Each structure stands twice: as structure tokens, then as C-alpha cells.
Amino acid sequence: AAENTCRITLGQAHQVRPRLPLLRILQAAGAQGDTFTLKEVMHYLGQYIMVRQLYDKRQQHMVYCGGDELGELLGLESFSVKDPSPLYDMLKRNLTAAAL
């Protein structure tokens, strides 16, 4: 039931296993290994956007990922960090729970 899932999730740093296209992006941002916490996935995706200079220097919440592997994965040319829904959809498609 929901409360069980909630307890499990809160109880331990859940490891997730990115599918290969996402794993390659995380590794390009310096990630080691092939399982991560969700927090680490978000951190490395942020680093990737910074390193690849995909955000707009003036409107820094805007990410222009068309033509980059990240855009391929998201199926988007651009997105705002203020609307994370496309990101969560991509993560749902590209992360599997890793056995602890």
C-alpha cells in the first residue's frame, strides 16, 4: 500500500539504475558506477547542463537541449527548470529500481 512504499522510500537511499542513454549523460557529467540515488541523478543532470552550457545565460531557468543527447532523451528542444514534469516523465522511462 502507499504507506508501505512511502516508508521504504523514506527508509533508505533508494538506488536507481539509469538506462544506457541516460547513464552516458550522467557519466559525461562525472558520475561513476551504474546505480545512483535520485538526488545524485538530479545533481549530475544539473552538472551536465552547466558543463554543456545548455542553459540560457540571461534567462538561467531556460535550458536549450535541442541537438544534444539530453534533448533526444527528453524529446524536447527546450524546457524551463521551473516546470520539472517533462524531466520526471523522462526519468520514469529511463530509471529502473536497483536491487539493494
Ligand SMILES: C[C@@H](c1ccc(Cl)cc1)n1cnc(-c2ccccc2)c1-c1c(C(=O)NCCN2CCN(C3CCCCC3)CC2)[nH]c2cc(Cl)ccc12
Ligand atoms: C532546483 C534545481 C532543480 C532540480 C531538479 C529539477 Cl526537475 C528542477 C530544478 N535547479 C535549479 N536550477 C537548476 C539549473 C539551472 C540551470 C543550469 C543547471 C541547473 C537546477 C537543476 C539541478 C540541480 O542539481 N541544481 C542544484 C542547484 N543549482 C542551482 C542553479 N545553478 C546554476 C543556474 C545557472 C547559472 C549558474 C548556476 C546550478 C546549481 N539539477 C537539474 C537537472 C535538470 Cl535536468 C534540470 C535542472 C536542474
